[in-house]
Amino acid sequence: MSADVVKAKRKTDIGPPNYTKFLPPIIKENYGKWKYHEVPQPGVLVHTSHSGAKLYSVRAATPRLLSIETLRLFASIADEFTGGFLRFTSRNNVEFLATDEGKVAPLIARLKKEGYPVGGIGPSITNIVHTQGWVHCHSAASDASGVVKALMDELYPRFENMDLPGKTRIAFACCLNMCGAVHCSDIAVLAVHRKPPKINHATLGKTCEIPSTVAACPTGAIRPATVDGKQSVEVIEEQCMFCGNCFTVCPSMTMADPENDGISIWVGGKVSNARHEPMFSKLAIPYLPNNPPRWPEVTAAVKNIVDVYAKNARKFERIGEWIERIGWPKFFKLTGIEFTKYHLDDFTHAGESFKRSAQLRHSSEG
Amino acid sequence: MPAQTPESVADAMYAMLKDYAGKKNLKAMDLTKAMIEKFGDDCDKQLCKSAIRILMDDARCTYSYVGGSYVVLNPDYGK
Amino acid sequence: MTDKKYPTPLLDDLEKGPWPSFVKEIKKSAKSPMVQDLLGLLERSYEEKIGHWKHGGLVGVQGYGGGVIGRYSDLPAEFPDVSEFHTIRVNQPSGWFYTSDALRTLCDIWDRHGSGLTNMHGSTGDIVFLGTKTTELEPIFSELTAAGFDLGGSGSDMRTPSCCNGMARCEWACYDTMAFCNDVTQTYQDELHRPAFPYKFKIKASGCPNDCVASIARSDMSVIGTWRDDIQIDPAAVKEYALAGKLDIGKDVAGRCPTKVIDWDGTTLAIDNSNCVKCMHCINVMPKALSPGKDRGATILIGAKAPIVQGALLASVLVPFIKLEQPYEDVKELIAAMWDLWAEHGKNRERIGEFIQRIGLGNFLEQIGLDPAPEMVIQPRTNPYIFYNL
Numbered sequence: 001m002s003a004d005v006v007k008a009k010r011k012t013d014i015g016p017p018n019y020t021k022f023l024p025p026i027i028k029e030n031y032g033k034w035k036y037h038e039v040p041q042p043g044v045l046v047h048t049s050h051s052g053a054k055l056y057s058v059r060a061a062t063p064r065l066l067s068i069e070t071l072r073l074f075a076s077i078a079d080e081f082t083g084g085f086l087r088f089t090s091r092n093n094v095e096f097l098a099t100d101e102g103k104v105a106p107l108i109a110r111l112k113k114e115g116y117p118v119g120g121i122g123p124s125i126t127n128i129v130h131t132q133g134w135v136h137c138h139s140a141a142s143d144a145s146g147v148v149k150a151l152m153d154e155l156y157p158r159f160e161n162m163d164l165p166g167k168t169r170i171a172f173a174c175c176l177n178m179c180g181a182v183h184c185s186d187i188a189v190l191a192v193h194r195k196p197p198k199i200n201h202a203t204l205g206k207t208c209e210i211p212s213t214v215a216a217c218p219t220g221a222i223r224p225a226t227v228d229g230k231q232s233v234e235v236i237e238e239q240c241m242f243c244g245n246c247f248t249v250c251p252s253m254t255m256a257d258p259e260n261d262g263i264s265i266w267v268g269g270k271v272s273n274a275r276h277e278p279m280f281s282k283l284a285i286p287y288l289p290n291n292p293p294r295w296p297e298v299t300a301a302v303k304n305i306v307d308v309y310a311k312n313a314r315k316f317e318r319i320g321e322w323i324e325r326i327g328w329p330k331f332f333k334l335t336g337i338e339f340t341k342y343h344l345d346d347f348t349h350a351g352e353s354f355k356r357s358a359q360l361r362h363s364s365e366g
Numbered sequence: 367m368p369a370q371t372p373e374s375v376a377d378a379m380y381a382m383l384k385d386y387a388g389k390k391n392l393k394a395m396d397l398t399k400a401m402i403e404k405f406g407d408d409c410d411k412q413l414c415k416s417a418i419r420i421l422m423d424d425a426r427c428t429y430s431y432v433g434g435s436y437v438v439l440n441p442d443y444g445k
Numbered sequence: 446m447t448d449k450k451y452p453t454p455l456l457d458d459l460e461k462g463p464w465p466s467f468v469k470e471i472k473k474s475a476k477s478p479m480v481q482d483l484l485g486l487l488e489r490s491y492e493e494k495i496g497h498w499k500h501g502g503l504v505g506v507q508g509y510g511g512g513v514i515g516r517y518s519d520l521p522a523e524f525p526d527v528s529e530f531h532t533i534r535v536n537q538p539s540g541w542f543y544t545s546d547a548l549r550t551l552c553d554i555w556d557r558h559g560s561g562l563t564n565m566h567g568s569t570g571d572i573v574f575l576g577t578k579t580t581e582l583e584p585i586f587s588e589l590t591a592a593g594f595d596l597g598g599s600g601s602d603m604r605t606p607s608c609c610n611g612m613a614r615c616e617w618a619c620y621d622t623m624a625f626c627n628d629v630t631q632t633y634q635d636e637l638h639r640p641a642f643p644y645k646f647k648i649k650a651s652g653c654p655n656d657c658v659a660s661i662a663r664s665d666m667s668v669i670g671t672w673r674d675d676i677q678i679d680p681a682a683v684k685e686y687a688l689a690g691k692l693d694i695g696k697d698v699a700g701r702c703p704t705k706v707i708d709w710d711g712t713t714l715a716i717d718n719s720n721c722v723k724c725m726h727c728i729n730v731m732p733k734a735l736s737p738g739k740d741r742g743a744t745i746l747i748g749a750k751a752p753i754v755q756g757a758l759l760a761s762v763l764v765p766f767i768k769l770e771q772p773y774e775d776v777k778e779l780i781a782a783m784w785d786l787w788a789e790h791g792k793n794r795e796r797i798g799e800f801i802q803r804i805g806l807g808n809f810l811e812q813i814g815l816d817p818a819p820e821m822v823i824q825p826r827t828n829p830y831i832f833y834n835l
Contacts, residue, residue, distance in 0.1 A: 067473035075545035153462035178751035249433030273654035394641035429510030435600035435640030
């Protein structure tokens with residue numbers, strides 16, 4: 001297509017459609033006028049306006065990866081029950097927005113019948129935010145959708161009930177790029193590489209810029225080198241912590257390794273400012289194997305942490321707040337997770353995590 | 367030096383991209399800094415922005431992504 | 446179920462169980478040859494425990510550098526229909542509200558030109574169309590824009606801003622997040638579509654300190670609603686909570702307050718608002734009785750990111766309080782000053798949080814014309830290595 005034709009026909013930079021086009025009348029009428037909300041049952045929010053109007057939101061889980069057949073199903077369910085109005089949440093749930101209380105029960109029944117469970121509000125485990133994994137990503141150290149499916153099949157009652165001490169937010173990322181920014185989650189499931197990049201010297205000089213490849217390494221482990229007469233790079237393997245940043249800027253430095261890639265588990269992060277300030281997740285388990293299709297080691301580990309937390313934490317305490325109260329030694333003891341040298345930080349500012357006081361919770365029982 | 371126009375800056379950028387092709391990838395800011403150095407007070411960031419837009423809209427250039435977004439020659443231009 | 450081109454026993458196992466299955470979703474779109482090959486390729490990954498996708502490259506719609514992620518399979522001979530399988534990011538409407546008609550319009554476009562698979566939504570907030578060929582990109586783009594949709598960001602640009610549902614459905618929204626999100630998205634269309642930054646720049650808007658869009662962890666500029674005056678108390682509703690007995694106001698509310706500013710004597714709740722840090726806990730657990738004050742606005746924080754390259758960061762306070770009213774001229778001046786500085790001096794792949802750490806927050810503030818404030822730090826420095834400017 002010639003440039004002139006393209007220019008003449010194309011509409012650009014219009015931005016997203018204005019959100020006001022998609023708001024139900026009850027929201028337009030009560031925008032900024034909501035007074036309070038209640039959660040009468042799992043998966044249902046009732047917002048009451050200063051005007052007395054009530055909005056019933058019913059939340060259902062989705063696997064995030066959705067066929068247009070399912071989106072059309074959601075559209076028809078919205079037509080049938082909520083005047084055609086629906087929305088999605090920041091954690092990939094779908095919400096149907098009803099004005100008629102009488103529609104709530106049949107709507108829930110319909111969603112469950114179609115296989116989309118209702119819940120994920122309050123002190124529960126809501127949907128796991130996650131990345132693309134083997135479905136669509138070039139740097140994945142594991143699948144994402146499969147691990148999430150296996151985990152949620154196991155944790156499913158925690159979605160449909162509100163029986164946890166506090167909100168529990170789980171996130172999954174399939175490499176350290178963390179498209180899902182899992183680093184501030186109650187439980188973060190993070191796929192990792194554990195071997196240095198394999199360098200394709202035949203292609204590197206042609207496909208990658210050597211200075212930017214060298215500059216990509218956070219630990220300065222990459223140096224320019226001539227290999228078999230070709231311009232390339234070499235890696236000081238002892239300095240590599242397998243972050244994969246070099247692969248992002250240089251496709252000739254591949255990280256994926258079926259035998260050594262796997263999954264790490266992190267706990268105690270949060271983003272909300274409620275009570276404790278936001279905090280990062282901390283390492284609980286450095287490595288579990290990739291074991292598709294059900295990742296049994298990973299699901300068992302996460303379920304264990306959730307169960308121990310559910311049993312021991314106080315009302316409203318999130319995992320990080322609970323651990324801060326009881327101390328990390330007790331967390332490792334209660335969960336039976338082994339504390340290893342990998343739990344000791346050795347990157348920049350590592351010393352900030354060292355215990356620099358004698359305030360310890362000793363116990364004669366060991 | 368005559369006052370620069372978006373078109374003249376676009377041409378100068380295009381020439382620079384041809385010089386660097388296969389040697390170094392250039393980002394929008396690399397081109398902008400080079401043009402301001404070349405044309406001094408006759409050029410500014412806004413002019414460079416317009417110039418890059420011209421190169422993109424008339425398909426002489428395109429964006430590529432390799433760990434960063436670069437302005438590159440469009441291999442299909444003129445085909 | 447559609448005829449399968451490849452047996453997929455490992456994936457089939459993930460059709461079982463109570464949680465909705467992504468495999469079932471993929472199979473629902475299996476009338477597309479692309480999706481047949483996707484199933485074959487994904488089953489291969491499950492067998493071999495390795496991904497089969499390559500880096501992106503030169504794909505996009507004419508004139509834009511953002512919005513399309515190029516994706517190619519490394520087994521094009523075996524799975525030819527996913528040899529090209531690009532992602533398209535479509536800018537979501539603020540707050541992710543849709544009508545059924547709008548959803549159907551999107552489905553119809555994607556049905557005609559792609560795999561039929563989507564993410565609702567991607568991590569940054571966009572509607573994600575998962576899998577199409579290079580030749581379909583321009584047709585999709587023209588149909589999307591005809592329907593009133595446009596592409597989102599990718600690469601070294603402003604990424605698609607996102608926000609919580611704010612005033613549309615939350616009594617805690619301290620500013621109009623959806624209006625703000627839509628406004629900045631429309632104002633910065635050029636920065637969204639034509640990458641000119643050292644690296645990505647994310648803007649996320651949360652209406653209150655509960656931060657439902659995780660802006661403090663995930664955005665280069667985090668705008669979190671807050672207030673300056675007193676928490677509003679409805680004493681009658683407090684009494685109702687006390688009588689209902691589900692909540693122990695002394696233990697669960699006053700006892701959980703991080704700055705211990707709540708007094709509860711069994712009948713009256715009193716708050717020392719001058720020492721309240723606006724954490725939201727008491728309001729969260731007594732929504733009928735307590736609500737944010739009336740002098741509302743936002744805190745602007747800067748520099749959050751995931752670990753790559755120099756380590757993860759939470760955002761830190763840049764503007765302790767701002768009214769955040771349309772047309773947001775003060776915020777836009779701040780954004781312009783930050784972008785100007787960072788675009789010129791940031792290194793490739795250096796997020797603004799890392800840039801600030803490299804040049805120093807003091808220098809950064811000086812350059813963008815903000816005064817240092819004690820709200821920006823947990824505490825003043827403890828080391829004496831001061832760069833005195835005499």
